[in-house]
Amino acid sequence: MIDPAAAGRRRGVAVLGSTGSIGVSALRVLDRHRDEFDLVALVAGSNRDALDEQVARWSPRFAGLACGRGDATIASGPESLIDAATHPDVDIVVNAVVGAAGLDATLAALHAGKRVALANKESLVMAGDLVAAAAQGGGGELIPIDSEHSAVLQCLVTQGTPPTRLILTASGGPFRTWPDHRLDAATVAEALNHPTWSMGEKVTVDSATLANKALEVIEAHFLFRLGYDAIDVVVHPQSLVHALVEFPDGSVLAQMGFPSMEGPILYALTHPVRLPDSGMRRFDPVAAGSLTFESMRRDSFPAFDLGVAAGRAGGTAPAAFNAANEAAVTAFLQARIPFGRISAVIDQVLSRHRATAADSVAAVRAADSEARRFAVEAIA
Ligand SMILES: NC(=O)c1ccc[n+]([C@@H]2O[C@H](COP(=O)([O-])OP(=O)(O)OC[C@H]3O[C@@H](n4cnc5c(N)ncnc54)[C@H](OP(=O)(O)O)[C@@H]3O)[C@@H](O)[C@H]2O)c1
Incomplete structure (x- = not known):
């Protein structure tokens, strides 16, 4: 793998999904470290106005709109994600696209030997083994942005010993304390009112159903190569x-910080090195106050167990789970199904899915398409 820092030049960065919550945070981090990083490429989904503003501010060598119309200066179409991810001047690809649309860029960047700073957890959930093979074959590396996985990596990096158990924390989402009988009728506005994190709509709804935590357990399984029995989740409402991470001698390390994605983003760019960053709120244990932990209400939020x-089950089952969840969340956001139906749709899709080996992108895409078809039927 190339080491541009050692070669005395700034590391080239592509930000995919630059107009979203993580994308904008990544640009804020890069802005504070212009002497270290060179923003080479920006790709958004369809928000042309926001992309135009970013292009005017950053003058990247490449800009694209994956789901919109381009022109002489802005490339268009899903291939623009691949062109940015494999751009010769790019060393690090921040993949902050939401959903299954991020998979091809993750694979292409790893095949091309890039570091992928991965927010797009869906890539790993859909095709964890293919992603690992792409990294191995192409010489790329995968560094998580998700705060829980960044925390695990940071706990592991100084240890010579493999862990025995990971405990991912979950805020519990906006409905942590809601009684079961109210959940079914929860509105979109209520689901989007996350208590501790400000995020894009899809991941915020995933946090409300706890499907997000299932996606994260699968992500952790592939990233850290641990069995599912060794990955636990605990609700920690303060998100601090x-x-x-538990080690064989029973010792446990934790990683802490006020909830902000800028820390994990910066760490994914610099791992294993740490750069000083004056823009980050410094941790203050007294201001943080009490830390509490509680069990998940698994019966109330069945999407978690369905996902795990x-x-x-492995093979194409996680891709089917991901696709069913994406379809159900979209339907909920469009007020076509109530909140309580999200997990029911996932359940119906998974009960029809016959998992096969996820040994090619075609197999994964086929499972994804079939699950979306099943989801349409379940929603209707
Ligand atoms: N937000 C967080 O704090 C957080 C934390 C951990 C992990 N994550 C993960 O990070 C990813 C992004 O989350 P987010 O909250 O930043 O989402 P978001 O705010 O909805 O942003 C999504 C980005 O993806 C772009 N996009 C949407 N559909 C696309 C497509 N088909 N092709 C290419 N680009 C597309 C959007 O472009 P336009 O807006 O231009 O359409 C936008 O730039 C998700 O996988 C999420 O689970 C997020």
């Missing part, structure tokens, strides 16, 4: 401890 079961 991002993960805990799909992870355990």
Whole structure:
């Protein structure tokens, strides 16, 4: 793998999904470290106005709109994600695209030997083994942006010993304390009112159903190569401890910080080195106050167990879970199904899905398409 820092030049960065919550945070981090990083490429989905503003501010060598119309200066179409991810001047690809649309860029960047700073957890959930093979074959590396996985990596990096158990924390989402009988009728506005994190709509709804935590358990399984029995989740409403890692002697390390994605983004850019960053709020244990932990209400939020079961089933089952969840969340956001139906749609899709080996992108895409078809039927 190339080491541009050692070669005395700034590391080239592509930000995919630059107009979203993570994309904008990544640009804020890069802005504070212009002497270290060179923003080479920006790709958005369809928000042309926001992309135009970013292009005017950053003058990248490449800009694209994956789902919109381009022109002489802005490339268009899904291939623009690949062109940015494999651009010769790019060393690090921040993949902050939401959903299955991020998979091809993750694979292409790893094949091309890039570091992928991965927010797009869906890539790993859909095709964890293919992503690992792409990294191995192409010489690329995968560094997580998700705060829980960044926390695990940071706990592991100084240890010579493999962990025995990971404990990912979950805020519990906006409905952590809601009684079951109110959940079914929760509105979109209520689901989007996350208590501790400000994020894009899809991941915010995933946090409300706890499907997000299932996606993260699967992500952790592929990233850290641990069995599902060795990955636990605990609800921690303050979102100050991002993960805990247990070692064979029973010792447990935790990583902490006020909830902000800028820390994990910066770490994914610099790992294993740490750069000083004056823009980040310094941790203050007294201001943080009490830390509390509680069990997940798994019966109230069945999407979690459905997702972990799909992870355990393996093959194309996690891709089907991901696709069913994306379709159900879209339907909920468009007020076509109530909140309580999201997990029911996922359940119906998974009960029809016959998992096969996820040994090619074609197999994964086929499972994804079939699950979306099943989801349409379940929603209707
Ligand atoms: N937000 C967080 O704090 C957080 C934390 C951990 C992990 N994540 C993960 O990070 C990813 C992004 O989350 P987010 O909250 O930043 O989402 P977001 O705010 O909805 O932003 C999504 C980005 O993806 C772009 N996009 C949407 N559809 C696309 C497509 N088909 N092709 C290419 N680009 C597309 C959007 O472009 P336009 O807006 O221009 O259409 C936008 O730039 C998700 O996988 C999420 O689970 C997020």
